[in-house]
Amino acid sequence: MTRRLPDKTVERLSQYRRALLNYLSGGKHHIFSHEIANLLHITAVQVRRDIMLIGYTGTLRQGYDVKELIDIIGKIIDTKEGQKVAVIGIGNLGRAIMGYFSGKRTRLTIVAAFDSNPEKVDKIYAGVPCYHSEKMMEIIRNEGISIAVISVPGEYAETVAQDLIMAGIKGIVNFSPKPLNVPQHVYLQEFDMLTMLEKVAYFVKKS
Amino acid sequence: MTRRLPDKTVERLSQYRRALLNYLSGGKHHIFSHEIANLLHITAVQVRRDIMLIGYTGTLRQGYDVKELIDIIGKIIDTKEGQKVAVIGIGNLGRAIMGYFSGKRTRLTIVAAFDSNPEKVDKIYAGVPCYHSEKMMEIIRNEGISIAVISVPGEYAETVAQDLIMAGIKGIVNFSPKPLNVPQHVYLQEFDMLTMLEKVAYFVKKS
DNA sequence: TTAACATTGTTATTAAAATAACAGTAATTT
DNA sequence: AAATTACTGTTATTTTAATAACAATGTTAA
Numbered sequence: 001m002t003r004r005l006p007d008k009t010v011e012r013l014s015q016y017r018r019a020l021l022n023y024l025s026g027g028k029h030h031i032f033s034h035e036i037a038n039l040l041h042i043t044a045v046q047v048r049r050d051i052m053l054i055g056y057t058g059t060l061r062q063g064y065d066v067k068e069l070i071d072i073i074g075k076i077i078d079t080k081e082g083q084k085v086a087v088i089g090i091g092n093l094g095r096a097i098m099g100y101f102s103g104k105r106t107r108l109t110i111v112a113a114f115d116s117n118p119e120k121v122d123k124i125y126a127g128v129p130c131y132h133s134e135k136m137m138e139i140i141r142n143e144g145i146s147i148a149v150i151s152v153p154g155e156y157a158e159t160v161a162q163d164l165i166m167a168g169i170k171g172i173v174n175f176s177p178k179p180l181n182v183p184q185h186v187y188l189q190e191f192d193m194l195t196m197l198e199k200v201a202y203f204v205k206k207s
Numbered sequence: 208m209t210r211r212l213p214d215k216t217v218e219r220l221s222q223y224r225r226a227l228l229n230y231l232s233g234g235k236h237h238i239f240s241h242e243i244a245n246l247l248h249i250t251a252v253q254v255r256r257d258i259m260l261i262g263y264t265g266t267l268r269q270g271y272d273v274k275e276l277i278d279i280i281g282k283i284i285d286t287k288e289g290q291k292v293a294v295i296g297i298g299n300l301g302r303a304i305m306g307y308f309s310g311k312r313t314r315l316t317i318v319a320a321f322d323s324n325p326e327k328v329d330k331i332y333a334g335v336p337c338y339h340s341e342k343m344m345e346i347i348r349n350e351g352i353s354i355a356v357i358s359v360p361g362e363y364a365e366t367v368a369q370d371l372i373m374a375g376i377k378g379i380v381n382f383s384p385k386p387l388n389v390p391q392h393v394y395l396q397e398f399d400m401l402t403m404l405e406k407v408a409y410f411v412k413k414s
Numbered sequence: 415t416t417a418a419c420a421t422t423g424t425t426a427t428t429a430a431a432a433t434a435a436c437a438g439t440a441a442t443t444t
Numbered sequence: 445a446a447a448t449t450a451c452t453g454t455t456a457t458t459t460t461a462a463t464a465a466c467a468a469t470g471t472t473a474a
Contacts, residue, residue, distance in 0.1 A: 004413060007406070008461060014405040015386065032421075041388040044421095045463065052423060060421055060470050077405055079412050085404070092306060096299035100384070100400055108408055146411055149404070171411035173404055177307070179222065181248040187410040189403050193307060196396050197292070197356070197380055198221040199214070201315055202284050203394040204353055204378035206211060215431065239451075251451095252433065259453060267440050267451055 009050045010077070015040055016050070017073045024066050032063035078107035084145040086169075088160050089152035090115040090130055093175055097149055098126035108147070112139055136160075137167040147171040154178040216257045217284070222247055223257070224280045231273050239270035285314035291352040295367050296359035297322040297337055300382055304356055305333035315354070319346055344374040354378040361385040 005013075019039040023031060033051070034044040051057075051064070056072045058064035087094050090113050101110050113130040115121060121132045131139060139145070148169045152160055157176035164172060171187040174180050177195070182188045212220075226246040230238060240258070241251040258264075258271070263279045265271035294301050297320050308317050320337040322328060328339045338346060346352070355376045357364055364383035371379060378394040381387050384402070389395045 005409075006461070010406045010409050011399075011402050014402040015399070018384065018401070019386075034421090040386045043463075046461095048422065049424085049462085058422065060468090063421075077409050079408075083408050083411065092299045092303035096303055097400060099299060104401070106405075108404060147404070147407055170414065171407040173400075173407055177225065179226075179247045185414060187407055187414065189407050191398075191400075191403060192218075192222070193304060193380075193398075194225070194311070195218050195221040196398060197315060197354070198284055198313075199217045200354055200378040200380055200394055200396050201286075201290050202212075202217050204290065205286050207377060207392060207394065213430070241451090250433075253431095255452065256432090256454085265452065267438090270451075 005053055005076070009053055012040070012042070012046070012050055013054065013073050013077060016047070017070055017077070020066050020070050020073075024070070029066055030062045030064065031066050031069075033058075035063070074107075082107040082109060083147055084112075084143055085110045085147045085149065086136075086140060086145045087113045087128070087149045087151060088115075088133070088136065088164070089150065089156075090117075090120050090125055091151060091153075094149075094151040095125055097151060097175075098128055102126040111143055111145060114139075133160075137163055140164070140167040140169060145169070147173075149173045149175065150180075151175045212260055212283070216260055219247070219249070219253070219257050220261065220280050220284060223254070224277055224284070227273050227277050227280075231277070236273055237269040237271065238273050238276075240265075242270070281314075289314040289316060290354055291319075291350055292317045292354045292356065293343075293347060293352045294320045294335070294356045294358060295322075295340070295343065295371070296357065296363075297324075297327050297332055298358060298360075301356075301358040302332055304358060304382075305335055309333040318350055318352060321346075344370055347371070347374040347376060352376070354380075356380045356382065357387075358382045 016036060019036065020031070023039070033047045036047045037044040054072060054076055056064070056069060085108055087097055087110055094113065098110055098113065110128050113125055113128050114133045114136045115130055116133040120130050123130050146169065148164045150157055150160055150172060154176045157174065157178040157180060161172060161174070161180045161182065165182060165186055169186065172180065172182060173189045173191055175191045177192055179190065180188060223243060226243065227238070230246070240254040243254045244251040258276070261279060261283055263271070263276060292315050294304055294317055301320065305317055305320065317335050320332055320335050321340045321343045322337055323340040327337050330337050353376065355371045357367055357379060359367055361383045364381065364385040364387060368379060368387045368389065372389060372393055376393065379387065379389060380396045380398060382398045384399055386397065387395060
């Protein structure tokens, strides 16, 4: 249907929506591109361009209808049926991720967590049941989980990813410091904290 | 001294170094560009280009001297004296970050953590003392901390950032879902998990 | 009624990043 | 000795993202 949007535009759409939901709760119904821009600390042109790419169009004197825009973004980002997410590794990071999610109503639902520590298995974290890693492939297949968050220590990341892919996972967010190799049909987002911190340190040093 | 390197190159240099340290511990002393590429699942050209940008040069038949390359990357990324880092907000995420760091010997040292929860104040997390948020500005100034990691809930992120900047922080990694606005002399790295997950979901849906 | 203004939507340009192309060269093979 | 091979280092090209420029238009002001 719609042409594939640029990566960065998709990221911003997600942020627009969150900002707009918040803005809406303040009782305002219309918003200008430069107001959206201020919320995210970017430029108005970029906002308008992104909105152009998704084919929505505002009105000249009032700007954009907040509710409409939220809906349109939803139609682009979400699927009707929703998508199921699993979190692998319930250390501090895994729990942090699940904590961020609980409460947010979104079309993404974390339906299962996995860990190999018997003390964690069969407990509930932020409303999500934790299963033993041995059951991972089975549950992912049976539940039709399409997205996985890897938050295990680096040394396990690779084999976990292998299993996930064999079980039919379509998208992975990798928080481990170990770079992953995935086939083309799997979308991978790396998320490496140590690298990011070292990068910041480099540019701090330079300035 | 060296010209400012591209953002992405700096990220990869950090990853090269980690991979090389690991490789070195396997007893190998030389490495080819395509071998580095395999470790990170990128192309050999990209590796060679990055290495060209930092001015290092390998030998034709042996490739790169692993130890030398590690040292050169260190000279570029690290400062002699090291840089001090503070973590603001000791929830699951804050603890995860400190956990990742403990053990890694690097020129970046987390020297202080801050939280407003009295139960956490004056405790030690992963070897790092936690102080009350009220003391944040003072300690940052006195200790000469130049980098901060924000892992507080979104609603506090903005004021925390303000305070950090007033206290003289030069680089910020923001894990909160609230976009920050910082003056030009402060380097900001946003790190928004919800957005990234929604992006992955979008591309999974598309594929 | 006309001019000035504030806003959107779109095209054009620039900047950043990745990829491709290829020249150069030491070692090895024929 | 010449050809081949397997690399590096660098320039050229392409792709992606961001920014700038500007036409179009309803609204307000003169």
